[in-house]
Amino acid sequence: MGLTGWYLHHHGAGHVTRFHAVRPHLPGEVVVFSSLPRPGTLPPATTWVSLTPDNDRPPGDRDPAGADPTVGGLLHWAPLGHAGHARRLAAIASAIADRHFDRFVVDVSVEVAIFVRLLGVPTVVVTQPGDRSDTPHRLAYASASRVLAPWPAGAHHGPATPGLVEVGGISRFDGRTRDIEPDPGTVLVLGGGVTENDLAAAAAATPGTRWQRAGGTASTWIADPWEALQRAEVIVAAAGQNSVADLAAAGARAVIVPQPRPFGEQVATGRILTDRRLAVVEPAWPGAAVWPSVLDRARGLRTDWSQWGVTGAARRAADTIAQVGA
Numbered sequence: 471m472g473l474t475g476w477y478l479h480h481h482g483a484g485h486v487t488r489f490h491a492v493r494p495h496l497p498g499e500v501v502v503f504s505s506l507p508r509p510g511t512l513p514p515a516t517t518w519v520s521l522t523p524d525n526d527r528p529p530g531d532r533d534p535a536g537a538d539p540t541v542g543g544l545l546h547w548a549p550l551g552h553a554g555h556a557r558r559l560a561a562i563a564s565a566i567a568d569r570h571f572d573r574f575v576v577d578v579s580v581e582v583a584i585f586v587r588l589l590g591v592p593t594v595v596v597t598q599p600g601d602r603s604d605t606p607h608r609l610a611y612a613s614a615s616r617v618l619a620p621w622p623a624g625a626h627h628g629p630a631t632p633g634l635v636e637v638g639g640i641s642r643f644d645g646r647t648r649d650i651e652p653d654p655g656t657v658l659v660l661g662g663g664v665t666e667n668d669l670a671a672a673a674a675a676t677p678g679t680r681w682q683r684a685g686g687t688a689s690t691w692i693a694d695p696w697e698a699l700q701r702a703e704v705i706v707a708a709a710g711q712n713s714v715a716d717l718a719a720a721g722a723r724a725v726i727v728p729q730p731r732p733f734g735e736q737v738a739t740g741r742i743l744t745d746r747r748l749a750v751v752e753p754a755w756p757g758a759a760v761w762p763s764v765l766d767r768a769r770g771l772r773t774d775w776s777q778w779g780v781t782g783a784a785r786r787a788a789d790t791i792a793q794v795g796a
Contacts, residue, residue, distance in 0.1 A: 473499050494513065717775070
């Protein structure tokens with residue numbers, strides 16, 4: 471199997487969660503590169519290389535946002551004269567110079583994908599929903615040996631991409647058994663993006679319901695929300711890839727409120743969920759008076775979440791990765 475490199479983007483927890491779902495199915499040694507904090511425990515045969523944050527700016531360094539970071543639209547983030555950016559790429563180059571990497575997963579960074587390929591290592595680039603037809607994305611995808619899409623077959627976003635492999639929604643709960651029936655009247659809200667006042671107003675407008683929040687703050691964080699996902703009659707969530715895959719794994723009745731993201735990522739996912747009648751999708755957090763009807767519509771859903779392709783998706787992703795450079 472050889473040696474696999476894996477770059478993890480540092481925004482949010484989704485990229486590292488996806489890594490932990492796929493890693494058990496991927497044989498061989500893996501070296502992770504990220505400016506995320508190193509997890510307390512790592513899977514066997516996995517090492518972690520900590521990278522300088524890409525917004526790190528020592529005293530005297532110029533503001534990277536004003537240092538032509540896009541190279542006139544050719545890239546997303548390559549600021550001039552930025553020591554932190556140089557150290558990030560230098561750490562990756564040093565590792566590749568010291569050892570033979572058979573393949574390199576990039577989740578996600580146009581610059582890392584191109585840089586690693588320039589160093590002679592074949593790449594597996596993880597794509598995301600939304601309009602990725604801009605020049606930097608097209609360059610990264612064209613340079614990749616495979617473009618791994620964590621969404622179901624037929625849900626492709628934008629123009630055809632050579633080497634695209636749609637593996638299905640990747641969930642950390644794939645393989646778990648649903649053994650708890652939903653508790654009528656329970657509403658579980660996943661993640662942030664909503665204020666406590668909004669939650670209180672929604673709860674007040676829906677007498678007979680019990681609202682619970684999971685995530686978004688340290689006090690509401692649940693390390694393993696599988697039981698909570700099963701117990702909730704209705705789940706309210708954003709349209710992030712991991713969240714939707716987890717809802718599919720749980721067979722949930724869901725209200726999806728896409729959050730503003732670059733390239734229309736969550737709006738695009740919400741559109742597919744609507745087309746496949748998998749969730750009630752609201753363009754913004756509903757007003758208090760609207761919540762009774764929104765919850766009624768969600769309770770009435772009879773969804774076929776199997777079409778999201780969660781079962782076996784993590785293994786299919788690992789197989790796709792393993793094929794590169796084999």
